[in-house]
Amino acid sequence: MAGEEKTKSRFDDYSIRPVPKESRYGFYNIFLVFSSVYGAIAVIWAGGALGYELTFSQAILAVISGTIVLAILGALIAAVGSYSGLSTYVMWRFPLGRWGGKIAGLLLITITTGIGWYAVETWLFGIVMSEIFPNNPFFSVGMASIWGGILMIIMTYVGYRMLSFLSYFTIPFHIWLIGIGIAIVLALKGGMPAVFAASPAHETNLLYGISSVIGLYIAGTIISPDIARFAKSPKDASTAWISHIIFLYPFLILGGVAIVLVTGSYLITNAMLDLGMGIGVLLIIVFGQFIINTDNLYSGSLSLVNLYPIRREIASIINGVIGTAIAAYIGFTAGSSIVPFENFISLLGDFLPAMGGILIADFYVVKNFLTKMRNPHERYQFMPGNIYYNLNIAGVLALALGSIVGYFVSVGIPAINSLLTGFLSYIIIYYVFIKMGRKPEIFPYVYRGGDLK
Structure with a gap:
């Protein structure tokens, strides 16, 4: 098959077919990969x-609230990835239909994660390099974004094996990084009383902080099946997700809050330099940005393959070139201003939870309960000869409603509003269709086997 040959290579990573049992990993590997690619430098x-906008007490409440939401949401979604063995975007063909899943994958993930997050992280890499080597044109924010992006594209070319390899020594670096930073804060800046007493430079409200905490991680939560599909069991996938986010996420984010609060520095990297943590620490930050951005580009490549059957590594190059160009543009225009980063994670918290x-x-x-498919192992499986659908009206409408509510409704927490609206509206719309004697799925097709097109 010509279409199948386009997507198959030694680096394909089962981009549009289930991961076979013999290629799956246990809890420890999945935990390490989750922790490295989602819980690192970003x-x-x-x-x-957050340390620039919240007190430490507010930050604790925001992080605890956001972590609980992300832990529950991610555990449920990761389990689906293990049950099906499918990437995020192929799974979306069930609640959105084949056409809807392809379009949503392109818009929500290729743009937000595969290109958007990738561009932001590449730009942050440029900021770090410009601080390590100031007044050097080759290490300016814009130029470093360009050559750094090229290196990240090369790493992504290999796929999950590269993510797995790097994860085994990335996590200790970041735990050590924040641990040392907090120890210095306690020793030189007056201890925890000073942290709790410090006032942010630009104070905002708690609800904004909670939405930012969720928005930061929501893209990774939604695309968790891209990693969880390699888990041997749904239990391994869910437990790995919960473990990494509960034990790592609060520690890293609150450590960043404490360091910025007591130093008064706007950028976390400047704050670390102010504490005397040195260039070596910034190099560790650079390494962390490489691995998390490798995952961003990896996920975006899976989305692009789902849209059009090309080889996954070629898709990663396409997304990477676009993302690198955007990062360079931000670097040359915004420089080291952190405003684009804050706006981006806030926007993700408005739109993505609905999905x-x-x-x-x-x-x-x-x-x-509605279609009576009791066995979870059978719910998201493509079986040759079965009828599937190109469009799911319930899913498309629910996604639109959830996104609109998340973006425009200012009451409450936007990320939670978007999540609950998507959840409830999908069930209600689907139920109404059934009561009318119809299904919301339209434009049927028969799956003939082989790679999914």
Whole structure:
């Protein structure tokens, strides 16, 4: 098959077919990969941003609230990835239909994670390099974004094996990084009383902080099946997700908050330099940005392959080139200003949670109670000869409603509003269709086997 040959190579990583049992890993490997690609340097950056806007007491409440939401949401979504063995975007063909899943994957993930997050992280890499080597044109924010992006594209070319390899020594670096930073804060800046007494430079409200905490991690939560599909069991996938986010996420983000609060520095990297942590620490930060951005580009490549059957590594190059160009543009225009980063994670918190709510509603409620598919191992499986659908009206409408509510409704927490609206509206719309004697899925097709097109 010509279409199948386009997507198959030694680096394909089962981009549009289930991961076979013999290629799956246990809890420890999945935990390490989750922790490395989702819990690394971007969390420390976000902690620094929160330290600029919240008191430490407010930050604790925001992080605890956001972590609980992300732990529950991610555990449920990761389990679906292990049950199905499918990437995030292929799974979306069930609640959104084949056409809807492809379009949503392109818009929500290729743009936000595969290109958007990748561009932001590449730009942050440029900021770090410009601080390590100031007044050097080759290490300016814009130029470092360009050559750094090229190196990240090369790493992503290999795929999950590269993520797995790097994860085994990335996590200790970041735990050590924040641990040393907190120890210095306690020793030189007056201890924890000074941290709790410090006032942020630009104070905002707690609800904004909670939404930012969720927004920072929501993209990774939604795309957790891209990693969880390699888990041997749903239990391994869910436990790995909960473990990494509960034990690592609060530690890293609150460490960033504490460091920025007591130093008064706007950027976490400047704050670390102010504490005398040295260039070696910044190099560790650079390494962390490389691995998390490798995952961003990896996930975006899976989304692009789902849209059009090309080889995954070629898709990573396409996304990487676009993302690197955007990062360079931000670097040359915004320089070291952290405002684009804050705006980006806030926007993710408005839009992306709706898709998580829809997926959970479809897999755990609609498939189980409305369509009577009791066995979770069978709910998201493509079986040759079975009829599937190109469009799911319930999913598309629920996604639109959840996104609109998350963006425009100012009452409450936007990320939670988006999540609950997507979840509830999908169930209600699907139920109404059934009561009318119809299904919300339209434009049927028969799956003939082989790679999914």
